[in-house]
Amino acid sequence: MNLFAEFETRIKAILTDKVLPEDKREGADLSRVVVEPPRDAAHGDLATNAAMVLSKHMGMSPRALADAILPHLSADADIAEVAVAGPGFINIRLSAAYWQRFLGGVIRLEGSYGQSELGAGRKVNVEYVSANPTGPMHVGHCRGAVVGDALANLMKVAGYDVVKEYYINDAGSQIDVLAKSTFLRYRQALGENIGEIPEGLYPGDYLVPVGEALKAEFGSKLRGMTEAEWMPIIKDKTIAAMMVMIREDLAALNVHHDVFYSERSLHADNGRPILEAINDLTYKGHVYKGKLPPPKGQLPEDWEDREQTLFRSTEVGDDIDRPLIKSDGSYTYFAADVAYFKDKYDRGFTDMIYVLGADHGGYVKRLEALARAVSEGKAKLTVLLCQLVKLYREGEPVKMSKRSGNFVTLRDVVDEVGADPVRFMMIYRKNSEPLDFDFAKVTEHSKDNPVFYVQYAHARCSSVFRQAAEAFPDLDVTTANLAGLAEKLISDPNELQLVAKVAEYPRVIESAAAAMEPHRIAYYLYDLASLFHSHWNKGKENPDLRFVNDKDRELSVARLGLVRAVAAVLKSGLSITGTSAPEEMR
Template sequence: MNLFADFETRIKNALEQIDLIKEKRSSLDFGRIVVEPPRDASHGDAATNAAMVLAKALGTNPRALAEVIGEKLKEDADVDEVTVAGPGFINIRLSTGYWQRLLATMISEGTDFGRSTLGKGRKVNVEYVSANPTGPMHVGHCRGAVVGDALANLLAFAGYDVTKEYYINDAGAQIDVLARSVFLRYREALGEKIGEIPSGLYPGDYLVPVGQALAKEFGVRLHNMPEEEWMAIVKDRAIEAMMVMIKDDLATLNVHHDIFFSERTLHADGAARIRKAINDLTFKGHVYRGTLPPPKGQLPEDWEDREQTLFRSTEVGDDIDRPLMKSDGSYTYFAADVAYLKDKFDRGYAEMIYVLGADHGGYVKRLEAVNRAVSEGKSKLTVLLCQLVKLFRDGEPVKMSKRSGDFVTLREVVEEVGRDSVRFMMLYRKSSEPLDFDFAKVTEQSKDNPVFYVQYAHARCMSVFRQAREAFPDLDLETVDLAGAIDGQIVDPTELQLVAKLAEYPRIIEAAAQSQEPHRLAFYLYDLASSFHAHWNKGKDSPELRFVNDKHRQLTVARLGLVHAVASVLKSGLFVTGTDAPVEMR
């Protein structure tokens, strides 16, 4: 149950009963009316802009209209108080009975509280990570992996039909470099002294086992083949080995994709799928033969002014038209992007989300342009850019990895600080902002470490149930009606404040899903944990506020219901972020 959606409906129903509004209802836009928490919690439990939205169309003063609306809202039995603030904001304070019924609903729904039908089953494809299959995942991939995965979880929880996808860039020049790097390690495995890895090849030790596997499988046969023969074999084995490594790396981060889409499939059968995509654009009038202006700045040595097959992307929002074919007649990398996006659209996705690194900013407009041309406006496309992550240890920059050659691997980070710390901290800042990740900070057991603080709140909830079993050995928590025990018991203002914080959860889920900003959920979980810890600490000073009162069984059962609701929301939110909700922490 979404408190704010509930009261938005109630407020609109109340507006329909006001004579001034009834007279001009056909000319009024109720769509801009919102109900949300007041900026200052002391002002009430919910606030609406209804009077400010409608006053101009009604030809009246917003504050005067707010007073009229407020009088009508006071007729609602669940409204305790209505006040008007500023130029016409309406603040509403809810009755204790309403909070108690809402809490009972939270308890009954458990970890499904906050689940939304916002998406209405709309098919969404979230593509994220999609690193070149040339080595292990590094920390630069980590943020996009977490943001993409958490966003996909969030959208699914909000009612979308979500597919998690990884695009394997296995058809570019980097794959030739990979194959040559692996072949060098293969020669090494045969006993040849290879010396220092030549510049331009991948130097990491992670390729040594791949070379050894080739030596075991083929012996010296590959060495005796012409390059065009061994190249195809080594490419296949190398890509397969790299994808096994990549999937294993991602699994350590609790990232699992539904689909791994190979770029090479687009180039199969004479690049039939790319050709089909371009033919489709040509039929729609988006492809022509022409020339492009020279690039700005110093001209590349290989630049030539020639007629090319071009995508008319400037007519669908791009900065320049894009070439689809190279001078040798092969297709450009961009042409493969066109075919891939068309493939997604043909699979029925009403929305496509690309989670890319900040260095891919130049791709945004061209992808948006392709989507407009391919889907003719029938599919929405969003590109989310994740800024860089800088690693520190006690404030000092972290050195590069020996195993990878020139970067810190994702696995090394996860093995040092734990999966949950990595995932939560990658979400604890908006993805469009740079992130400093300090190994020392994310392992602290303090309020300053968000993941510890949130998980500790859940563990504390579980400890309350253990305390209750000790205080009331005959209390069967599996069968007791926690929801039914709430009525008339949860009345303390500090308890109701905690219920109000829980009530924000459905709104947070929908807002984060609509804005595609999973960091909002991480922030909310920290705030909820803070509220819970604060209430716990009040119980230390005021025994009457403690969750377990061995002199008052009925009150204890009711408060266990409140704790159950807190634990359920924490567990639900942590699940969406991809982190665990521990039962105990030491």
């Protein structure tokens, strides 16, 4: 039930059958004809650019072509009024009968309203968070976690086959440092005085329980081993413990992944998966032996003034070619990225989305180049960068307990204000824009707090049904009765305005999914909530506008149908954001 898609189809049919002469039909580009909400709601319900985009083809001015189109639109029984605006836009106002019929359809669809077939089952892998398993999640991970999770939810509703994935960076030097840090806590658990944590090791006290667990399992046995002997044992135990903690932190934020993919699996069997991925690139002509010139500025870790095995990434859109195998035969970090992407592609994903922190901006071109090379242009890779989050309390920067040793944890934030405010506010700005998170503002009960305002609208919808049950104890609120009476009796202009806002939801879903911008859902929900609260307040001043009118049973049922539709959209949108839809708020 996408209103805008429906009228786009109608208008294109009018253009083809009644406006375009036969000699002009061939070559007419109707793909650019769109129907959307007008910029100013006072101008109507719909606006189309049809005359603007076809004027050149027709050899007419946009306004003259718009005037030729108007009579055919006016003949549509569902259109109450049409007008030309500006250089040739056509504004359309729909009839009350159409809005009544549309509302009935929304009510009958119940919770499935807004679901789209845009994605047509296309397989999408959304990888997000993917923090090193070296400690608890920090607040910087929080935004990426919410953006990735909300985007995955959004794309599912839009008809994509989505897998939520977490890439565990459990290989490399940082894991060696983690194991050494844990071994120090293990020695502490055995009673040794370890003194200050040496610089370069992880100082957080979250490793203390891991040391205690190692003591309980191994006693002092590990103390008598060489580093080469205890290192793999402690790596496994520590990574497992860290991933338990990370999963718990994410669960507190209502984030749950479908797949946890281990980087170490790519290094199994002497790195066979990586070698096979490099061989695949070699077969496709993207690998050569050579030396890279020194880059400007600080030299990256993988640069060598020697011949290496290189990915010819500049031929597929990158700035510089990338090392895959160092001169000593060891694989670079990027080589694992190659194998990981190939594994995703081999699993059947045609769309891969990486949600990364703003500090990973340098990865974008190399990853996009990698996707083109591995899939030979058949797969699409998109990188979304999440800007920083700054924490405030009533405008002042926040200093919180740091069990991590050097940063504010995600769990600190969630434990203080709850998952709902965190999730909603983390996508109440576009991911590419910095975000200020104020603990005081996200917990206040006011219009200025978007999450409260939207959730309160849903709670109010529920309260309307409770009021109706008190006024009419035997009221029939079945879907069929609500829809049937709504189609007959909803006619007040304010009510129809609310129906029109509900009608925007499928379009918002599809446009947000296509643009990969889940913040659009949060914005839409706030606007819908604002309109609903406004109409509620009008009922305070004018009893005739109240949703429950104890003097008119049938009108009350019809209005309950409208409330049911609003509640369904609020609940659906909140579920995309990963936020609850409460039935009561005190």
